[in-house]
Amino acid sequence: MxxxxxxxxxxxxxxxxxxxxxxxxxxxxxxxxxxxxxxxxxxxxxxxxxxxxxxxxxxxxxxxxxxxxxxxGYMPQQPCLLPWRTIVENVTLVEELQHKSNVERAKEWLEKVGLASFIHAYPNELSGGMQQRVSFIRAMVSDKPIxxxxxxxxxxxxxxxLEMQAWLLSIWEEYRxxxxxxxxxxxxxxxxxxxxxxxxxxxxxxxxxxxxxxxxxxxxxxxxxxxxxxxxxxxxxxxxxxxxxxxxx
CATH class of the missing domain: 3.40.50.300 (P-loop containing nucleotide triphosphate hydrolases)
Structure with missing residues (x-):
């Protein structure tokens, strides 16, 4: 690896x-x-x-x-979400830059992590923990090996x-x-x-x-x-x- x-x-x-x-x-x-x-x-x-x-x-x-x-795939200390883009648009950003955006896959991931009702929301409508989940999903959907x-x-x-640590482990346990x-x-x-x-x-x-x-x-x-x-x-x-x-x- x-x-x-x-x-x-x-x-x-x-x-x-x-x-x-x-x-x-x-x-x-x-x-x-x-x-x-x-x-x-x-x-x-x-x-x-x-x-x-x-x-x-x-x-x-x-x-x-x-x-x-x-x-x-990279997840920084701060979520680094673009405030003028919706949550789903932030998730697909990396893929867009690589000319292979998959909105449906992004939506599926957001639903998996309990953010289905925030797909069309903007970052300032989310808590800090929710923003970090979006940042992590953005790294996940980029489909990089590490x-x-x-x-x-x-x-x-x-x-x-503590809540985010448990959440991260649950996602990692499933996808490894x-x-x-x-x-x-x-x-x-x-x-x-x-x-x-x-x-x-x-x-x-x-x-x-x-x-x-x-x-x-x-x-x-x-x-x-x-x-x-x-x-x-x-x-x-x-x-x-x-x-x-x-x-x-």
Whole structure:
């Protein structure tokens, strides 16, 4: 599926990534945590073809996707919905740009996630959580082999965030898209992912890889288990070792 091979990236004299390597398998949910400023968003820019790498390789199903745009599905921190377009028009935007819009498929997806009555509404008529659902569906209907989600729930209140985590898992359990998920929340990473990659401080490389042992489908009760708490403390310790200015919860 996705193979990141010894990549490095600098901006002038600032080295952001160094010898960073990992894989994401078909249907796997991989979370990335690390200190603030360790290059997590930069990594997504490189995978998405927005910026060139200095060295190494980025392969998707064996194909070099360096500086090739449109090869991944992407969901940013903010929904980034166009206010003058209806919800269904926002969902079909990426496909329109690729000259293959499918309005009926977009409507079917919106119905699946409980937004059937908002198809012709505008973004300002939706709550923050509903807007993020639309943003995720837009990434899903693009039908890319992997979705890169960049802290999609970070701006939400705690209750909405928990609700959105459960919602995301329910969709992922059904369709098993490969997901690469950046988060500052250790608990979120543990609840959602199959594997967690802990990055070092800048220039970032992989410090630790954690295999999450909890069975699927995940239940809310797992958050209160001794095993969950122990892993959370272990991950926090790895991040503390990197020191620096960071936020984890």
């Amino acid at each position: 996705l193979s990141i091979q010894n990549i490095a990236k600098s901006f002038d004299a600032l080295k952001v990534l160094d010898q960073l390597s990992f894989d994401v398998k078909d249907g796997e949910f991989v979370a990335i945590v690390g200190p603030s400023g360790s290059g997590k968003s930069t990594l997504f820019q490189l995978i998405g073809g927005v910026s060139p790498i200095d060295q190494g390789a980025i392969l998707l199903n064996g194909e070099d996707i360096q500086q090739k745009k449109g090869t991944i 979705l890169c989600l960049d802290e999609p729930f970070s701006a939400m209140d705690e209750f909405t965030r 898209k490969s997901i690469l998920f950046v988060t500052h929340s250790i608990e979120e990473a543990l609840f959602l992912a199959d594997r967690i990659l802990v990055l070092t401080k800048r220039p970032a490389t992989v410090k630790k890889e954690i295999i999450v042992p909890f069975e699927r489908p995940r239940k809310e009760e797992i958050r209160h288990s001794a095993a969950f708490t122990a892993l959370k403390q272990q991950l926090f310790m790895y991040l503390q070792e990197e020191k620096g200015d960071m936020y984890v919860d």
